[in-house]
Every structure is written in structure tokens, then in C-alpha cells.
Amino acid sequence: MDAFLLQILNGLDKGSAYALIALGLTLIFGTLGVVNFAHGALFMIGAFCAVTLSRILGASYEVIDPTKTDFLGNPAKVQMPYVNDWFGPVAGPALQDWAVPLAILFSIPVMLLVGWIMERGLIKHFYKRPHADQILVTFGLAITLQEIIRNFYGANPIQTPAPEAFTGSVDFGVWLGFAENAIIYPEWRLVYFVFAGIVIAGVFAFLQFTTFGMVVRAGMADRETVGLLGINIDKKFTIMFGIAAAVAGLAGVMYAPINSPNYHMGMDFLVLSFVVVVVGGMGSLPGAVLAGFLLGILESFFSNSSFKGWIIENLYLDGTFLASFIQGIDQIIIYLVAIVILLTRPRGLMGRKGVMED
Amino acid sequence: MFGLSSKHDRTILIVATLFMLLAPVIFNLFPENSALAFFNGGYPDLMQRFAIFAILATGFNILFGLTGYLSFGHAAFLGVGSYSAVWMFKLLGYNVLPAILLSIVVAGLFSVVIGYISLRRSGIYFSILTLAFAEMSYRLAYSVLTPLTNGETGLQVYNSDPQVLAGANSPTSPHLFGIEMSSAFDINLGPWQFTFPVGYYLCAILMLISFYIAIRIFRSPFGLMLRAIKSNQTRMTYTGLNPKPYTLAAFVISGMYAGLAGGLLASMDPLTGAERMQWTASGEVVIMTVLGGAGTLLGPILGAGVIKYLENVFSKMNETLLETWFAFLPDSLQHAVVWVLSKFTGEGWHLTLGLIFMVVIIFLPGGLVEGGQRIGKRFSRRKSSGNDDDNAAASEPAE
Amino acid sequence: MGILEVKGVNKRFGGLQALGDVNLSVQENTVHAIIGPNGAGKSTLLNCLVGKLIPDSGSVSFDGQSVLGRSPFAINQMGISRVFQTPEIFSDLTVLENVMIPCFARRDGTFKLNGIRSVMSQNDMRAKAMAMLEDVNMADKATMHAAAMSRGDKRRLEMAMCLVQDPKMLLLDEPTAGMARADTNNTIDLLKEIKEKRNITIAIIEHDMHVVFSLAERITVLAQGTPLVEDTPENIKGHPKVQEAYLGGNH
Ligand SMILES: Nc1ncnc2c1ncn2[C@@H]1O[C@H](COP(=O)(O)OP(=O)(O)OP(=O)(O)O)[C@@H](O)[C@H]1O
Ligand SMILES: [Mg+2]
Secondary structure (H helix, E strand, O other), X not given: OHHXXXXXXXXXXXXXXXXXXXXHHHHHHHHOOOOOOOHHHHHHHHHHHHHHHHHHHHOEEEEEEEEEEOOOOOEEEEEEEHHHHHHHHHHHHHHHHOHHHHHHHHHHHHHHHHHHHHHXXXXXXXXXXXXXXXXXXXXXXXXXXXXXXXXXXXXXXXXXXXXXXXXXXXXXXXXXXXXXXXXXXXXXXXXXXXXXXXXXHHHHHHHHHOHHHHHHHHHHHOHHHHHHHOOOHHHHHHHHHHHHHHXXXXXXXXXXXXXXXXXXXXXXXXXXXXXXXXXXXXXXXXXHHHHHHHHHHHHHHHOOHHHHHHHHHHOOOOOXXXXXXXXXXXXXXXXXXXXXXXXXOOOOOOOXXXXXXX | OOOXXXXXXXXXXXXXXXXXXXXXXXXXXXXXXXXXXXXXXXOHHHHHHHHHHHHHHHHHHXXXXXXXXXXXXXXXXXXXXXXXXXXXXXXXXXXXXXXXXXXXXXXXXXXXXXXXXXXXXXXXXXXXXXXXXXXXXXXXXXXXXXXXXXXXXXXXXXXXXOXXXXXXXXXXXXXXXXXXXXXXXXXXXXXXXXXXXXXXXXXXXXXXXXXXXXXXXXXXXXXXXXXXXXHOHHHHHOOOOOHHHHHHHHHHHHHHHHHXXXXXXXXXXXXXXXXXXXXXXXXXXXXXXXXXOOOOOOHHHHHHHHHHHHHHHHHHOOHHHHHHHOOOOOHHHHHHHHXXXXXXXXXXXXXXXXXXXXXXXXXXXXXXHHHHHHHHXXXXXXXXXXXXXXXXXXXXXXX | OOOEEEEEEEEEEOOEEEEEXXXXXXXXOOXXXXXXXXXOOHHHHHHXXXXXOOOOEEEEXXXXXXXXXXXXXXXXXXXXXXXXXXXXXXXXXXXXXXXXXXXXXXXXXOOXXXXXXXXXXXXXXXXXXXXXXXXXXXXXXXXXXXXXXXXXXXXXXXXXXXXXXXXXXXXXXXXXXXXXXXXXXXXXXXXXXXXXXXXXXXXXXXXXXXXXXXXXXXXEEEEOOEEEEEEOHHHHHOOHHHHHHHHHHHO
16 A cells, blocks of 8 residues: 555656646647647756756856865865855855746746747747648747757766755655554655646646636637637737746746756656646646646656566466566556557547647 | 650759669769869768658658648658568568568558558648557657667667578679669769769669659659649549548658658668657758659659758868867857858758748749749740640749 | 439538438539528538538448548549639749649649659650640730739639649639629539530539539539438529528528
8 A cells, every 4th residue: 555655656747747737738739729839948948947046046156265174275266155155154055045946036027938939939930821820930939048058068867956954855754644654755756746736736726816817728728719709819818828928937947856867857747748648638728737746647657667567477477578578668658548548549638629629 | 855744844854763763973073182072962872861751852842742641641651661671681682672662552551551540631630640649659669669670779680680681792782683882983084073872873863764753653643633633622532533542642652752752761771760750851852852842743852852951061160160160250250150140051951941941931942943934924025824734844833 | 323322411510400301412423503592501512422421320421432440642533623612822933834733633632742753854744734724715814923923813713723633523612702793694604614625513502593403413502511302403593492492580
């Protein structure tokens, strides 16, 4: 039971990221009818917002520390972060330590701006073009964005640690009455899960309780009516795109400590998020969230060797080719599920009829 | 001639043939030691890649250009072709003929399976299915299938391999009945230097054959049906035609083209790894085809040529080189210019590629061929558009 | 025994009985109109004939063979061609190519890997298509892109595409809906001409009584999914049940 729970927990952080990206993707083609292959890039830009802020807060100059000497006996030079000068020796380091959570505030305007430029500058010209063109142009954009990031941040992953206070692990099992050390879970992942929950709840509340959200939901239910409802529909589209970009960006910011940001993380997550969207059912927001978590958890189960061992043993597959196939299945389980779902249940888990089906 | 009924088709086939045969000269226009020699592209390696990717893009175009089904999984067939070819080298010996044949057959079979399943959906769902299959193949190649693919090390030929058909004095690199792929003969004409590589000519000839087959397909009733699929599947079914087998046939043919390309890649360099199958590699084929002009005959070849050439030139430009080029500028300006340009060259080539691709889709959805036609029309307004022979080569921008 | 026999066909959409026990017999070489108020189930019936929908029960046979369970392309190959309310044509292709596709479909069947001889060098097919275009007065537009044509021409083209297959039966679903009077009259003339020149059975769904009475030899009135009466136009005109269905039912 505790092992089971641990696998579920392990799937939650990735699942949260899938869910957040898929949510944004669904918002975009639910309302704007655009298939956005650059959505993974938005996630990546979010992660690099965290990198950037931690670099800004870490910017420093050299000073001579008279209290220390180096090994030759000369006064030692130490790096003095600017924030220490501005905010004092207590608040300064604290700011640096909390760079990633602070990047949330930093990333929201950045992502809204990026989203605004993307939608106004590019996407809006593609509303009337075929889906293939939309895929192609956003694919080109994804390449461009990731290469820009590589140009400025290099090709290597950049470690971006969580605040000191969250680097430990919690003994989750004890809370639930299991034995000590049965379920050890990194604190930051817990934070990520809670954060994702808040963002998702925020998006749903926004759609549920604001007039703007009502228009959007009406539009997603029937794209024809959007035109009738809004006087300034263009502006609503832009805002919608900005929100979707911000959601992807936030997912990226907080993901930075879990997986050191690199320039191609967007492409890696993109394929999976599309799979998630399809499994959830194109155009269904709850479907996207549900499928995100389900697939994250599924992946975590199948990357656990004792679980796979259990399957092999109980199905008497030991020694057969299938045994080695199952050993490597964590790599492909999500795709397998997606293919099966697409073929047997084209509308996905919660999709409506006929969305984007020719 | 060649069963091509229209003069237009004969012309483009002849032009393509001349171009391919003389490519070593055409690409080395600049004398060896001149300042512009930098822009030469007549290296065996580059020209081979051009011919091979032209095959790949031509095949991809039969699917995407004609039927409109956008596959993001063609790199998987390329990879499968390469693996098959290397296995032939390991088992039979370095003769490229069996290797290439097997790579076409295996890629064909593989595409029957993937195509049969993926084509049960259309539109964006089809794209995502092919994407999922390609990612799956890529990951399987790294994990479960390591006995076949040799995992991360990549598949290559070892001394201990059986090579049952290899004689005592067979060449120890890929060859066609004794003629080694890596051999070449050089001609020096004054300051010009031309290299005529064997490997390239094999690729070029196979490319011309592939191109010829593509022309025949484009002009045949089969090709017409493929275009009908793109245009209106409802009308097609109510006209007594079953779109499914037509699309599947196009998918398999284009998969076989990709297999041939993969086999040739391995024949030029008998080593292959799974990264060839990644979905971003499929994206590159898409870019080539669309850049040149999807649905046109010459487009994919043009696209492959432009991208492979620019890739070569841009990747070669490093900062030192840029500095010498802009040495005539005042210092600060020189640094600024070099700084900006360096972002787009060398490692930054992919950035340039992404930008070019976006610009083409935004402003020229019909690709370079359409661009050429627009310019051509501007110069000869008086010619009306009534000439039907040329009509099929012209691609209307996607609706 | 008619060329098209519909017996006891039922079709439900959830709780809605779209077709209830429909019997219909269309005689060879006649023009048979199916009329009825909106939502009567006319289009549903037509979709059951062409294989787009499968009836819940009952039988549909054409030319002595059952069409049930066959896909639309197989049914077309049996000799039924269909004209849509908004013309369905291959708008990316030229007019000539549009008409050649059905020629190949008739010759090669539902699928043939026919990749050797070029389309334009097959003179017999080309001639057949051109002759058809001349029949509908569109020969001069052969090289035009289908998308660039007027709506009336698209309708003509679609008819040409159906007729070049030499179908035994032509099905039309509201071919004049949304048309101006002049276009409607042109369509009537076109259909009359077709009728005179060929041995063909035509079933037409139509709201415009002018069209119905200009063309039909027999009329079936459908209301709420069941046929009320079937008779000649003269008898239908004054029939009390018909008046009721149109005036009392939905209007
Ligand atoms: N696919 C479907 N799913 C559910 N209900 C349907 C479907 N197709 C038709 N219906 C319903 O069946 C009934 C008959 O529809 P049908 O389209 O056959 O009528 P019709 O006689 O062609 O009407 P009109 O003159 O307006 O074209 C209608 O109430 C319609 O709403
Ligand atoms: Mg109707």
C-alpha cells in the first residue's frame, strides 16, 4: 500500500506539469482554434525566467574582505552580491535563496508580454489558415525560440535550486500512519503539486465566475457563437492567449528546481503534452487536467522496477521477450496509451464530438 | 520520351539530370584559393547529403504534398532504413546493393503497419499519431531493442561480424561490386578544383530515379486520386472511390523513399544511431518540403538543396571568420556586427533555419517554387495562364 | 418491382424516431420526388440509401441487391450517384480533372494502383470527360480551377461529375435550396435535359413546389418520419392529407 502511494506521489509532479501545459494548449485551441506547437517553448521560457531572476539576484562584484586572507597571505577577494548592498546582509541572501518562487512574480508580466507579441504578431494571421499551416508556423516559432534561448544561455542544463527551506524531504508516510521512512517525498515536489493545484483552480474559477470566462466557455462549446457574443473578440483572444502562455510559464518557473532548465525541454514536453491533450479529449479542459495527472502517475508506475517485476511474475512472462519489453516500457507507455485511446476512443476521456476531426 | 507526355515534365527531368550530374562543378564555382571559395559546396559529404535528403523530401511530398496528410514520423522510416542497411553490412558484407534493397523493403513493411494504424484518423490526430509512433520507435531503439540497434553506442560493423558474402580482397568500406563509395577522382582546371565522388553519383542516380518515379506518380490517375483526397474526401467517397487504400499507398511509398534515404545514409557512412529517428528530425523533412513548395515536383529537391547548402555555409561561419570579413568597419561597429551575426551563424544556424521557415510559411505558403512563379509572372505578364501542361506543376497555395 | 425498394426502414436518433416504417418503391426511369415539412426525415432517408447512415431495421435494395452494410463508395459503384445541397466538388483541381476522376472511378473501381500512364495521355478518358462538359455547356471552362467558379457552375459541374459515371440512379437533396429564381429554372432545365437524353432514375428531395411539379412523375409525402401518401403530382396537389401535413403540422 505505501509503495503504491509512493508511486502515485512520484507521478504527481510530472503529471502537474503535463496538466498545466495541456490546460494552456486546450484553452488555445478551444477558443482560438489554433494548434500551437510553440506551447512547449512557453514552458521552457518560464523555466528560464527562473534562471534569469536567480542570475540577476546573484549578480555580484568583487570586494576585498579584510578579515580573510588567501593561501598566500594576501587579503582575499570575495564576491559581493549587489542585493546584499541594497537590502542588507539578511534580506539580500534571503532574496537570492528565494529566487525561484520570486520568479513567479517576474514571469507573469514576461509571459503575458511574450504571449501578447506571439498572438498579435503571428498567430492572429493564422486563424483562417489550415491546421497544417498553423502547426508548421508554430513549429518554426518553437525552433526559433529554443535557439534564441540556447544562444543566450548555452546548451547545458542550468541548475536552479529551490529555496533552502524546501530542499529537504518530508516523511509523508508518518502523516498518514505508515511506518517511518516508508514514503519519503521531496518537499519541493509537494510544493509544485500544490502550486499546480492552485493555478488550475484559479483558471477554472476564472472561467466559471467571470463574465469573460463565460464568454470563453460559450466560445469553446460552439466556436460560431463567439463571434456573436463579443464586440471586441480580438482582444479576448489576445487575453486568452496571454493567460495560456502565463499558465505554461508558471509551470516552467516552478519546474526549474525539479529538472535543471535546458533549451530543448520545451520540445521534450511538447510531444507529451499533445499526447495528454489527445488522451484527455481535444477541447476538454477537465479532460486535459485529468489526463495529465493520470499519465504522469502511469509513467511513474511503469518506471518502477518492482512494479514491472510484479507484472512479469504474475503474468508468467519471465524469460520471454515480453519480459524485456516490459522492462523498457516506461519509455513508451504514454505513447502506447495515447495510440490505443486515439484508435478506440477518438474523443479521448472527456472530449466532445467532432473537435478538429475533419 | 520516358513515357512523360508533357514537354514541361521532360524539361524538368532533363534539367534535374544535368544539374545532378554536373553538381560537383556547379557547386564549386569559385576557384580553390579565391576569397569566395568559402561559398563552394562541392564536397562529397555535402552533395551526398543533398541528394539523400532530396530523396527523403520527394517521398515525403508524395504523402504531404498530394494528400495533405502531415506526418511527423518520417524520420522513423529513415532510421529503420539505416539500421537495416548496417545489418546487411554486418551479415553479408559491404556491398551496398543488398543493403539498399533491404532498407527499402523493411521501411516499406514498417510503414504499412504504422500507416494502417495512423490513417484511421485524419487531420491533427493523424499528425499526433505519427509523432507518437516516431517517438516510440526512437525510445525503443534506445531501450528494448538494443540487441538490434546497439543502443546509445550506435550500430556499426565489427571485425568479428560474419560478412558471409565478403571475399578475401573485398573492400573494407561500403562499395558497389568493388567500386568504393569513398573513392573519388579529382580534376584540376587551372585554379579550379573539382571532385567527382563515387558515393555522390550513386546517390544522385538513385535520386534521379526517385524523382522520375515521383513525376510519373504526380501525373498518373493514382496521383490525381491523391490530390482528390486533399481536396474533398466526401466527394471522393460518393464518387465510388475508397480514399483509405489510396492514402495508405501514398504513405507506404513515401515510407519506402525514406527507407532508401536511410539506406543511402548508412552506405555513405556505415554507422547509425537512434537520434536519426527523433521527431525533430522528421520536422527537418517537413521544413525542406514546405520551404521548397509542398505539392510541387521541384519544391522538395530545391528545399533540400537550399537547406543543406545554407546549413553548410552558416555552420562554417565562426566569429574569427566574421571578424576578418568585417575588418573594414570601425572597431566598435565591427564588434557589434559580428556579435549580431554570430548569433545566426555557427551554432546559431538552427535559429536562422527557424526564422527562414517561419518567413516562408507566413509570406509564401507555396514555398520557393511559388515565389519563383510569382517573379516569373511579373516578368512575362503577357503570357496568359491558360497553358494546361504547366498547370499541374504549379501549386496553388493551400486553401 | 422498382429499381429502388425501401421496406420497413426505421431509424432512431436517441429518443427521436426520425424514420418510422418507411416503405418506398421508385420505378425505373422515373423522376420521383420526396417532399415533406422540415424535419420530416427526408435527408435521413436519403442518407440511409447512400450508406451514410445504417437503418436500425428494414431493408433497402437497389437493382435487386441489398445496399445495407455497404459503404458509400461501394453503393456508388452499384450505380447510385448523389448531388449535395451545397455542391461538393474538388475545388483544388481543374474542371476537367474534376470530371475525369469519376471516369477513372467507373473504369478502375474503388481502388487501383494506377501509377503508370499519365492522366492527360489517356485520350479515351479525356474525350469522355470533355464530351460530358460539352453536354453541360462547360467545355470552355475545362482548364479553370473549380474553386473559381460561380455557384451555379459548381452545381452544373457536380451534376456532370455524377452523370459522367452513367449512374442508374441520381439522388438530389434540395438541389435548388437558396438559389435565385433564374438559377432554379436553369437547374430544372438541366434536369429535364438529362431526363430526356438518358435512361436514368431520379429521386429528388425538394421544398420548392415549382421544381417538384415541373419535374416529378411521382411524389411521396413524408411527415414525421412516415410516408403519408404516394401518388402522381395531379392527385397530390389537392390531397387533404398533404395540405394538413404542410399547413397543420409545422406551419
Ligand atoms: N445525426 C443526427 N443525430 C440526431 N438527430 C438527427 C440527426 N440527423 C437528423 N436528425 C433529426 O432527425 C429528424 C429528421 O431530420 P432530417 O434532416 O432527415 O429532416 P429533413 O426532412 O431533411 O428536413 P429539412 O427539410 O429541414 O432538410 C430531425 O428532427 C433532425 O433533427
Ligand atoms: Mg434535409
